[in-house]
Amino acid sequence: MTAPEARNVPALLLGLREEGFSGTVRVSGHPGGTIHLRNGLVGAVETPGAPTVTSALLTSGRIGDEDWLAACAAEPDADRLGGHLVAAGLIGAAEREVVCAAAVFDGAFAMALSPPGSWELSDREPALLAEPGVEPRQLTEETSRRMALLARSGGAPSELTRVRPAAVASSGPRRPGGLARRHQDVLDHVNGRRTPRDIAFALGRGLYAVLLDLIRLEALNLVRWDVKAAPDSRPSTAPRAAGADSPAAAAAPKVVPLPKRRPGGGFPGHDGGLRGG
Template sequence: MIDDTTEPAAGSRNIPALLADLRSRKQSRTVRLTGSPGGTLHLRDGLVVAMETPAAPNVESLLLRSGRITEEAWSAVCAADTTHGRLAEELVAQELVGAGELEIISLSALFDAAFALSLSRPEGWEVTEPVPVLYRNAGITPERLVTEISRRTGLLAGGPGSVAEFARTRMQLAAPAQLPGAVGALPARHQDVLANTDGRRTPRDIAFALGRGLFAVMLDLRRLLALGLVQPTAPLTPQRPSTATRTPSAPVPAPPAAVPLPRRLPGRNAPTPAPAPPATGAP
C-alpha cells in the first residue's frame, strides 16, 4: 500500500498525467495496468526504467527467439541464479551478452511495450511500491516516452485502417506466384517476415516468432503491403479524416492511442472502466 503522502494527485486522469506526477515528485513506483492486454510500468526516481506487456516481446523473448542466446545457455544462467534476482548480471558474467548490448535491448523492449500499450485502452491502474526488475536501464522521462510513441505511430500511419487495427489484423501472402522472384531482392528481415506470414498470425504473433519488436515488424509489414506482397485477411476499415479542433500542445501530450485513455474519479485508485476493445482472437 502507498501512504497518503505519496498518493498520486486526483488530477491524474490518464497514464501520461500519472507518470508526469510521479516524475515531478521523483517517486519510485510500479504501475500495474489492467485490461487487455494490460502491462506493468516500473519507475525509479520518477524515470521509467522498464515496461512489460503480453502485447510485445520482452527482453527474454528478444534474446531467445532471435537466437542471440540458446535455450541451453539460458537454462545454465537460470541454474546459476535460482532466485532469478541477478539474471542480467549472470548473462554478462558468462559473456553471453555484453552489458551495453543488454542495455540497448532493454531500452528497445521498453519503447516497444509503451508503443504496444498505446494501441489499447487500459481499464484501470494500480500504483504500488516498486518491485524488482530483471532487466532495466538508466531510465527515461515520461515526456520522451510519449514523444517516441508519437513518432512511431506517425511512421505507421497513412495506410488503410488505424495503427491499432493494423496491429491486431491477421496477415497473409498476397501473390504467392510472384514471391520467388521478388523475395530475392528484399532485405533479410523482410524475407523473415514473409516466411512467418501465414494468414493466421497478426503482427504481434510474427514479432514473437522472430524475436523482434512489434513496431519494427509492423513497419516491415507496411512496406510489404506497399509492395503488394502481403495483405490483410480481412479489409481494413478506411480511416476518416480528423475533424477535432486543434489546441495548443500540453506539457505532457496524450499518447497517440486510437481511443482516449480512461479518466479517474476523485477518491478512487482506478479509472472509470471503459468498454473493452474488440477481441482479436488467438491465431
C-alpha cells in the same frame, strides 16, 4: 503522488519522475501491462501485447535456454540479471541496453493500441531493466510518433495489429532480389492466419518493427491485408512468452494479476493516453 491525483498514466509517470519513485504501475485493459520504474525512470514495460526482453533474447537465439536458466539461478534478482548476463559473456553491454530499451518503447506502444482500464501503484518488483531507464516524457513522445507514423502509412494502428496478412502468390522465387533478411523473415511467417503480434512473438521482434516491415512488404506487393479486421475474427493465438514449453520461459519474470483497481487513464491513442494530455 497518490493514485487519484493524476488524470492519466503519462501525467502519473511525470509525477513519479519528479518524486524519484521506484516501484510498479499496473495498468488494466486489453492488453494492459506492468510498468517498472527506478528513480522515476521507466526501466521495463511488460505486456501480453508485445514480446518482453526475455522473449527477444530467447526466441531470437541470442541466449540459449540452458545458459539462461544458469544465469537466472546464479542471479535470481532480475534487477541485477542484466549485469550478470554481460559479466558472464552471454551478451554484450551495448546489445543488452539496446534490447532492453527497445522493449520499453515497444511495450508502451503495444499498450497504446487498446482503450486503457484503471491503474494501480505497488512496490518494486524485480525486472530485467534498461539502465538507467527511459524518461517518461521521451516515452510519451516516441509512442505518439509511432502511432502517427503508422496512421499515415498503413491505417489505424489498432486495426493493423488485428489483421492477418497473406502472401501474394508468385510464380517466381519467394525472395525477390534485394529483399532484406528482416523482411524475408517476416514474409516467411505470413500465412493468412497470423496477426502482426503473432509474427512478433514468433520472431522475438518488436511489434512496431514487424508492422513497419509488413507495410513495406505490402508496398512491394508481396503481402496483402485488409485493415478492417472482421469483428468475429479469432483472437491471436501466439504464445505470450518465449517458448511456452521451454523451461527457460518458467524462469522469466511474470506479470502478476491486477490488484484492487483505482480510476485512472491509459496509454496513447485513446483519451488520457501516452500521447500526452
